[in-house]
Amino acid sequence: xxxxxxxxxxxxxxxxxxxxxxxxxxxxxxxxxxxxxxxxxxxxxxxxxxxxxxxxxxxxxxxxxxxxxxxxxxxxxxxxxxxxxxxxxxxxxxxxxxxxxxxxxxxxxxxxxxxxxxxxxxxxxxxxxxxxxxxxxxxxxxxxxxxxxxxxxxxxxxxxxxxxxxxxxxxxxxxxxxxxxxxxxxxxxxxxxxxxxxxxxxxxxxxxxxxxxxxxxxxxxxxxxxxxxxxxxxxxxxxxxxxxxxxxxxxxxxxxxxxxxxxxxxxxxxxxxxxxxxxx
Amino acid sequence: xxxxxxxxxxxxxxxxxxxxxxxxxxxxxxxxxxxxxxxxxxxxxxxxxxxxxxxxxxxxxxxxxxxxxxxxxxxxxxxxxxxxxxxxxxxxxxxxxxxxxxxxxxxxxxxxxxxxxxxxxxxxxxxxxxxxxxxxxxxxxxxxxxxxxxxxxxxxxxxxxxxxxxxxxxxxxxxxxxxxxxxxxxxxxxxxxxxxxxxxxxxxxxxxxxxxxxxxxxxxxxxxxxxxxxxxxxxxxxxxxxxxxxxxxxxxxxxxxxxxxxxxxxxxxxxxxx
Numbered sequence: 001x002x003x004x005x006x007x008x009x010x011x012x013x014x015x016x017x018x019x020x021x022x023x024x025x026x027x028x029x030x031x032x033x034x035x036x037x038x039x040x041x042x043x044x045x046x047x048x049x050x051x052x053x054x055x056x057x058x059x060x061x062x063x064x065x066x067x068x069x070x071x072x073x074x075x076x077x078x079x080x081x082x083x084x085x086x087x088x089x090x091x092x093x094x095x096x097x098x099x100x101x102x103x104x105x106x107x108x109x110x111x112x113x114x115x116x117x118x119x120x121x122x123x124x125x126x127x128x129x130x131x132x133x134x135x136x137x138x139x140x141x142x143x144x145x146x147x148x149x150x151x152x153x154x155x156x157x158x159x160x161x162x163x164x165x166x167x168x169x170x171x172x173x174x175x176x177x178x179x180x181x182x183x184x185x186x187x188x189x190x191x192x193x194x195x196x197x198x199x200x201x202x203x204x205x206x207x208x209x210x211x212x213x214x215x216x217x218x219x220x221x222x223x224x225x226x227x228x229x230x231x232x233x234x235x236x237x238x239x240x241x242x243x244x245x246x247x248x249x250x251x252x253x254x255x256x257x258x259x260x261x262x263x264x265x266x267x268x269x270x271x272x273x274x275x276x277x278x279x280x
Numbered sequence: 281x282x283x284x285x286x287x288x289x290x291x292x293x294x295x296x297x298x299x300x301x302x303x304x305x306x307x308x309x310x311x312x313x314x315x316x317x318x319x320x321x322x323x324x325x326x327x328x329x330x331x332x333x334x335x336x337x338x339x340x341x342x343x344x345x346x347x348x349x350x351x352x353x354x355x356x357x358x359x360x361x362x363x364x365x366x367x368x369x370x371x372x373x374x375x376x377x378x379x380x381x382x383x384x385x386x387x388x389x390x391x392x393x394x395x396x397x398x399x400x401x402x403x404x405x406x407x408x409x410x411x412x413x414x415x416x417x418x419x420x421x422x423x424x425x426x427x428x429x430x431x432x433x434x435x436x437x438x439x440x441x442x443x444x445x446x447x448x449x450x451x452x453x454x455x456x457x458x459x460x461x462x463x464x465x466x467x468x469x470x471x472x473x474x475x476x477x478x479x480x481x482x483x484x485x486x487x488x489x490x491x492x493x494x495x496x497x498x499x500x501x502x503x504x505x506x507x508x509x510x511x512x513x514x515x516x517x518x519x520x521x522x523x524x525x526x527x528x529x530x531x532x533x534x535x536x537x538x539x540x541x542x543x544x545x546x547x548x549x550x551x552x553x554x
Contacts, residue, residue: 130385131385134380134382134385135378135379135380135382136382136383136384136385138339138344138376138378138382139376139378139382139383139384141344141371142342142344142371142374142375142376142446143395143396143399143400143445143449144368144371144372144396144399144400144449145395145399146368
């Protein structure tokens with residue numbers, strides 16, 4: 001026993017770094033296998049309507065209030081924060097352009113996804129974690145249902161389809177919030193607000209935002225369900241799974257956002273050179 | 281004694297068997313080289329201290345866990361040779377009553393009992409309803425509770441709904457994981473009676489994991505006792521008793537006698553010394 005204690009005491013920072021790296025690689029590998037199994041079951045056939053509709057309702061309809069409130073205030077905050085700089089350059093009439101481009105390409109998809117990671121992702125991890133702890137996932141298998149097909153595939157479909165739609169809602173409400181504050185409080189002409197808002201944003205920007213949302217939705221579903229399926233024992237395990245689902249989803253959203261932004265920029269440059277008509 | 285009426289059954293080929301099965305979770309080994317048979321038609325009890333691997337044994341038998349070493353045999357064939365589809369099909373021949381019943385929280389009693397039927401058989405709704413009602417009645421439950429949610433049920437009712445759900449698929453084997461744990465003595469005996477009736481009416485082979493000495497006296501034809509792997513010497517077998525319920529109370533092994541008599545013995549000193 002004493003020899004074990006001595007060995008434990010001798011663990012250097014290098015050992016700890018090694019353990020962290022191994023745990024990280026192991027975690028990524030496990031998540032990848034989980035996503036692969038989920039995709040396999042997704043291709044095997046769609047889940048039943050009685051399973052998918054409640055999930056769509058939970059992810060979509062019940063997330064609307066939080067997305068509406070978030071979108072509205074983001075739009076108004078953007079108006080407040082941008083106004084001073086634009087006034088100094090006598091460009092305040094162009095406020096609509098910066099609000100819209102910020103929302104469509106970046107803030108709408110990212111903030112909607114972050115809000116949904118908190119609301120939907122944590123709830124999914126907690127629900128699946130509780131099912132695991134109370135042996136309901138084993139019961140599903142015992143009764144001839146595959147837990148990945150029955151529990152994960154509907155949540156993945158719901159997040160993949162509805163998170164982009166919720167991001168569009170956040171964009172629209174944000175633009176309205178920006179318009180309201182710009183015209184009613186800051187005194188900007190409504191015509192100029194919408195004129196610049198519409199002319200500055202291209203279809204490519206809209207598509208970029210939607211594609212980002214698709215990736216964010218997929219990441220939230222896979223990460224949160226994986227945390228739920230690997231939940232530790234007891235109430236503490238479920239709580240930790242819910243927290244990890246949000247934190248890991250948030251990190252995944254930011255990392256994906258960076259790489260997708262770089263990829264979209266590269267694509268834009270290529271399109272401008274090869275097919276400028278495509279960047280409308 | 282009720283067991284005397286059924287211990288005289290002729291043993292047949294094993295319907296389930298473990299062959300040199302070991303199972304570890306991380307660095308912790310729970311089961312080591314376990315071998316025993318379950319004969320068709322018998323009711324076998326698996327007993328042992330908490331943490332000795334009884335529930336893990338049931339999940340290995342069901343194919344819900346994979347052994348780290350050794351093989352689980354269904355009707356003489358290793359389940360490791362089966363494809364996922366075959367495993368899925370054959371697993372339906374085994375019913376499982378979970379320790380906490382494991383009813384689906386989001387579904388009412390009716391949907392819980394109907395779940396396996398909807399998932400695996402294309403039956404008209406009227407037939408599903410008649411099967412659900414029949415199995416609720418057989419488990420001593422009124423069909424009027426069909427629209428109650430699991431959270432509205434007592435522990436005994438949850439166990440009986442779990443039993444009805446498992447039996448709705450007409451399994452050949454029933455696995456009961458601590459079926460009387462957490463229930464009052466009367467409800468415990470109701471569950472014991474239901475296990476016996478299930479065996480007698482449906483000719484179902486049963487494996488019961490239990491700590492309950494009343495269950496042990498009343499239900500099984502045969503008993504296997506496991507001892508916690510962490511407290512064994514390196515070459516000591518983990519199965520410390522395999523035999524009839526009548527003989528277990530006078531077993532030669534002091535660990536077996538101590539367990540069935542519920543005596544702390546030297547364990548109390550061990551715990552305080554630790």
